[in-house]
Amino acid sequence: MVIVMAPGATDEQIGAVVDRVSGAGGEAFVSRGDTRTIVGLVGDIDRFHGLNLRALPGVAEVVRISTPFKLVSRQHHPQMSTVFVGESRVPIGPDTFTLIAGPCAVETAEQTLAAAQMAVAAGATLLRGGAFKPRSSPYAFQGLGEDGLRILADVRTETGLPVVTEVVDVADVELVAEYADMLQIGTRNAQNFTLLQAVGEIGKPVMLKRGMSSTIEEWLMAAEYIAQKGNLEVVLCERGIRTFEKATRNTLDISAVPVAHDLAHLPVVVDPSHSGGRRDLVVPLSRAAIAIGADGIIVDVHPHPDTALCDGPQALVDGDLRALATAVRQLAPLMDRSPALPTA
Ligand code: PEP
Numbered sequence: 001m002v003i004v005m006a007p008g009a010t011d012e013q014i015g016a017v018v019d020r021v022s023g024a025g026g027e028a029f030v031s032r033g034d035t036r037t038i039v040g041l042v043g044d045i046d047r048f049h050g051l052n053l054r055a056l057p058g059v060a061e062v063v064r065i066s067t068p069f070k071l072v073s074r075q076h077h078p079q080m081s082t083v084f085v086g087e088s089r090v091p092i093g094p095d096t097f098t099l100i101a102g103p104c105a106v107e108t109a110e111q112t113l114a115a116a117q118m119a120v121a122a123g124a125t126l127l128r129g130g131a132f133k134p135r136s137s138p139y140a141f142q143g144l145g146e147d148g149l150r151i152l153a154d155v156r157t158e159t160g161l162p163v164v165t166e167v168v169d170v171a172d173v174e175l176v177a178e179y180a181d182m183l184q185i186g187t188r189n190a191q192n193f194t195l196l197q198a199v200g201e202i203g204k205p206v207m208l209k210r211g212m213s214s215t216i217e218e219w220l221m222a223a224e225y226i227a228q229k230g231n232l233e234v235v236l237c238e239r240g241i242r243t244f245e246k247a248t249r250n251t252l253d254i255s256a257v258p259v260a261h262d263l264a265h266l267p268v269v270v271d272p273s274h275s276g277g278r279r280d281l282v283v284p285l286s287r288a289a290i291a292i293g294a295d296g297i298i299v300d301v302h303p304h305p306d307t308a309l310c311d312g313p314q315a316l317v318d319g320d321l322r323a324l325a326t327a328v329r330q331l332a333p334l335m336d337r338s339p340a341l342p343t344a
């Protein structure tokens with residue numbers, strides 16, 4: 001069961017709901033979105049019905065949720081959520097199409113700035129870039145750590161682009177949140193429940209990649225872990241799943257976009273770089289993402305992919321970026337979406 005608070009509900013009114021539920025032996029989880037707060041209830045639902053919660057001041061609605069994920073479910077929130085990123089509040093949501101671009105990994109200040117400038121030229125309004133890299137091989141470049149975060153912050157100052165960057169360890173969540181505008185949870189950590197809870201507590205937007213072998217329900221349950229700790233500012237990212245197919249790095253499950261949109265009120269973006277794993281597939285997969293109704297895409301770009309320390313074969317260079325920019329400019333309006341520009 002979920003209690004939807006009215007837009008202007010006060011902390012006291014939210015506290016009164018929590019107290020009444022706790023008094024009846026239940027548990028109440030408060031989650032804050034950009035425009036409203038919801039309270040998820042766990043315990044004896046029949047008993048909650050007797051509490052007359054709907055009559056409490058500040059309560060807009062009491063909704064029984066039949067899906068296993070409650071707070072992210074669309075059942076209490078039919079209109080899709082918009083997540084705003086950074087001080088300039090770049091939207092990711094139903095009315096816009098957000099292009100997120102940048103290097104797979106932060107390697108040097110020069111490389112990151114050059115990649116960010118390529119991203120801006122293509123119309124990106126958010127910068128991606130990994131400072132902590134979860135690599136399949138312990139011998140591969142692991143990222144620059146805090147030095148990489150500093151570079152991202154400098155490039156944000158230089159370009160104005162808010163930063164999306166991955167956190168791979170609970171111990172680093174506070175550090176990464178000091179620098180990042182949005183925290184990314186990678187596919188390899190998609191069911192690292194303590195990490196999901198930690199980013200749920202930090203109060204910054206989160207991009208949650210789908211686990212490479214997660215079902216859509218498992219992906220939404222992962223989002224529920226973040227929401228249950230108080231944070232509803234979650235963007236889902238379909239980045240391809242493991243299948244028997246070897247021609248592509250992963251298989252982009254394009255149908256996951258409308259399925260997730262149907263089940264959850266969270267925005268959904270597509271990562272055509274990590275799904276295809278090939279430069280030549282990024283633009284076609286991006287077109288598919290726009291056409292199927294994704295709220296944005298996140299793509300790798302690199303000024304010198306041949307010498308990239310991570311994922312060079314899938315990084316876009318200038319010519320591809322022009323094709324990508326054209327696809328976004330021409331196709332997104334057909335889906336009733338405008339470019340996701342800063343709103344503050
Ligand atoms: C990334 O975006 O840099 C990344 C590692 O992606 P994924 O977790 O989807 O593999």
Ligand code: MN
Pocket residue numbers: 104105274300310311
């Ligand atoms: Mn990568």
